Amino acid sequence: MGMRVESAEERLVRLEEQVELWRAEHDHQSEREQELRHRLSAQTADNRHCAEQLAAAEQRIGHLAKLQAAVHQLHEAAMPVDVLTAIKEIVANLIGCEEMGIYARRPDGGLTLLDGIGVDDEHAGTEETAIVSVPMHLNNRVVGVIALFKLLPQKNGIEAVDRELFAVLSTHAARALHHAGLRAWARNQGVSL
């Protein structure tokens, strides 16, 4: 039996069928590619969204760490001098200020400089030269002021977290000083608080 030779027409038909199959396969692959591209695009957008959320969360954690460190240091300070050091560290390291003063309010309404960074008695009472004045509250009275005179050169103004730190200082600084004063008084009296 001799092999039948495929005619040109038959060969053409067979090749056209093959081309049709390849075309169908190509269309299928194109659809699949399109689908994968869409999924990749959605995944990329999702990843970007997650990265943005992570960055925002880490930013917030950083802010909360500042606030927690500030409150912790104020109330850990045992003696009044330690509280003053804590206030200076908060203002210098967490806010970024290189000239500041901590003032107590006298009965006549004037201010007495207790401590500071880069200031001396000449600055006492010159609250109007401050860029920020944080009132120190105790029992609904303003008993002193923390005045910021100069920020670090790389600091571009007051930020949201700084305002939160001002609120912490306003609420907690005078209370911490008051409690430390009580502890110092008790220690002088030989009493343990």
Place this chain on the structure above:
Amino acid sequence: MSNKRILLADDSVTALTMHRMILAGAGYEMLTAQDGQEAIELATAEQPDLILMDVVMPRKTGFEATRFLRKQEATKSIPVIMVTTRAEPKILEICFQCGCNDYINKPVDGAVLLAKVRSILGN
């Protein structure tokens, strides 16, 4: 979570507390020193993976401590990030001349700190 250890060297307890909260929260282990000499001793004994070094400290400044660490065989490869109060080019030049790998300005931003630490230690 990472097992990488970071030595924090700063004489400000407030700064140490804040840095520790941020980095411990990201899974790093912490060692702390409150002056430059203590930082040298701890770095030599404990071989941390990274040092966050304040510039102005008692006994030895951050510059002096970093220079010393770079000369010691045991500590010369430990990466150092300098924490600077001043961001002038002259100060940054001294930082890099001392052998620090990177720097961060005060007031330290938590997210920036984490990004710099991760760029050195990996995620």
